[in-house]
Amino acid sequence: MASLFRIPIPSGVTPATAKQHMLKQLVCSNAPEQALRYHGYRVIAGVDEVGRGALFGPVVAAAVILPEKVGVLARMGLTDSKQLDREQREKLDRKVRSMALAFAVAEVDAETIDRINIYQASRLAMLLAVQQLAVKPDHLILDAMLIDHPCAQTKLYYGDALCLSIAAASVVAKVYRDALMCEFDKQHPQYGLASHKGYATPEHRRALTEHGPCPLHRRSFAPVAAADPNAVLDETLDSGDLFLGSEDLDLATDPGAPCPDSGTWVAGKELL
Numbered sequence: 001m002a003s004l005f006r007i008p009i010p011s012g013v014t015p016a017t018a019k020q021h022m023l024k025q026l027v028c029s030n031a032p033e034q035a036l037r038y039h040g041y042r043v044i045a046g047v048d049e050v051g052r053g054a055l056f057g058p059v060v061a062a063a064v065i066l067p068e069k070v071g072v073l074a075r076m077g078l079t080d081s082k083q084l085d086r087e088q089r090e091k092l093d094r095k096v097r098s099m100a101l102a103f104a105v106a107e108v109d110a111e112t113i114d115r116i117n118i119y120q121a122s123r124l125a126m127l128l129a130v131q132q133l134a135v136k137p138d139h140l141i142l143d144a145m146l147i148d149h150p151c152a153q154t155k156l157y158y159g160d161a162l163c164l165s166i167a168a169a170s171v172v173a174k175v176y177r178d179a180l181m182c183e184f185d186k187q188h189p190q191y192g193l194a195s196h197k198g199y200a201t202p203e204h205r206r207a208l209t210e211h212g213p214c215p216l217h218r219r220s221f222a223p224v225a226a227a228d229p230n231a232v233l234d235e236t237l238d239s240g241d242l243f244l245g246s247e248d249l250d251l252a253t254d255p256g257a258p259c260p261d262s263g264t265w266v267a268g269k270e271l272l
Helices: 013-026 029-040 071-075 086-099 110-116 118-131 164-187 201-210 222-226 231-239 244-253
Strands: 044-050 058-067 102-108 138-144 152-155
Touching: 029 138, 029 164, 044 118, 044 164, 044 201, 058 118, 058 164, 071 164, 086 152, 086 164, 102 118, 102 164, 110 118, 138 164, 201 222
Parallel strands: 044 138, 138 152
Antiparallel strands: 044 058, 058 102
């Protein structure tokens, strides 16, 4: 059976590093938008989300409708926000906002993420961003997923590194979410949110172990659940295991007894 083409990973290089190197070789341009315009579409919205892998706070999405002439953004180096430093992102964010025909930002909070899972929450945030656009698009172009919207859609893998409209949405969402995390840092300084923006860094994991999670943490994510002293009790309440016979009571209350795993988040499957 034929196998998929794979780019060989050099010896001593991690897959993550190899992927980042590959992404840097991609050229971000308006070729996808030009192809859609060739087929008659005129108002094209790029859509992307950020914060999907964070342990804290909302997932944030942006939708951006750029004009046809976007050469200035290409010359400024617009690409996937993860490949840009803070100064570059903030400069590009200002430029995108000033020249966009329309843009919108939406967020879905941690409680909703825990209830519907992060994949569906990301799709919901993207949908809300599109619905808030002041200009109605006739085509959406998204990074590797589709959403429940009647507008014609194209999903583009590695879209934030290939398509200027998606990259613009990526930058706008990233700058918005980073600013939000800095505000949350003032309310919850014990976690160091201003530095890691809620992601699972060693610093954040240590703070979780020391202080436990706060209401804005995503409790369905394994590192948060593992640091939550109430997670096992919540799971027990949900399962009905508190209703035990007297012969089981000693085991149930023994602090040395092994606790059940509080669960690991599993992303929802893509809905096409």
